[in-house]
Amino acid sequence: MGELDGLVAVVTGGGSGIGKACAEAFVAAGARVGALDVHPGAPADGVLPVAADVTDGAALDAAMAAVADAFGGIDILVNNAGISSVGTVADNDDAEWHRNLDVNVVGVARATRAALPYLRRSERAAIVNTSSIAATAGLPQRVLYSATKGAVHAMTLAMAADFVADGIRVNCVEPGTVDTPWVARLLARTDDPAGERARLQARQPIGRLVTADEVARAIRYLASPASGSTTATALPVDGGMVGLRLPRA
Template structure:
């Protein structure tokens, strides 16, 4: 049997990047997947694309109901939808702070709340949140993004404490800089995209960006019943940024 045979997963932000890689990895492991996104893409027998907005609770409630009706329940939630902003504390106004917090932090709360009635019926319930290396390492020009991802890390621990007695495991991944269309768009806004990409690659000890499918495999591990004793864990997938302190070349 495949690792996730018979299980149903929901992935927010599943239309591209890390979310899409997660959806593909889950299907490959035998799961059926609800892809929630503003633009969720095309469906298959194993993938139900559902337009949804993590800033809208009613949208999420409808989306979860649609996935559960199609596939018979929900066992796994991957809270992956997120946005970012560049700058120091002097560079983003209140509206930009509220926008990022609404998507990256409150969006996880809304999504998990919408999924809880279904997770509570599952014998293999798991939630995996997408945090970031920015939660634990000070990165330049990322104060707003870092604040939201630090909150995701803290939320993961608190959610794990709240639901461990109900058999719902909650973990998070903390990727480094991942080679996704989203990162490509951020680079395109800089004055020197090629130079900035080279700097991002160089700051990760492995010397390259993290691949989206590498993150997806980590999410699959945390979501799988095979890791049934793993909860309240933050798993770095960051090319060594969290654990290594290498001498300068």
């Protein structure tokens, strides 16, 4: 028996990185998964790929209906889709701010709104949002991304308050820098990708990047009935960044 046997999950951004790892972890625990993404990938055992953009409310409504029709409902929503931009507050124009906010913040609201009718019918409903250590730690050259992930952290607490009476638990994970294709693309845009990667590794006390599988397992725990008394919680998966203050070597 898996810890998620009989449950149905929807993962936004489920086509790659943390989202793909999350879909795989959920299936391994017995769930069936709707993987929503602009590029959701090919069908796999227990995974229904659905093309959907979190900036499109109508597409999300249709995607949630498709997953519910295929699997008989929705019990878990993982709001994982996200983008990022690099720079100080002076480096990104209004259009870039709106683009990031539309995906990372309003996208969470859209996906949650689309999933709510199904979640309210579940006896084991849970929402897990992917925030970031950037929500609570000041990181250089990440002001726009930090602003959006701080909003996701605050939304998690407010959503937990709103939905606790409906029996829907809401939590978030706050990863450090995760070794994903998305991070690799960001590094490729820098003048010194290898040096920047080394700096990111050194920033985390464990001395390496977080793996997508580690974040996925944390999300799986928060979504599982095994964490039935956990709501309004932010779980760092950050290699010790938030809690450790180590002396310089």
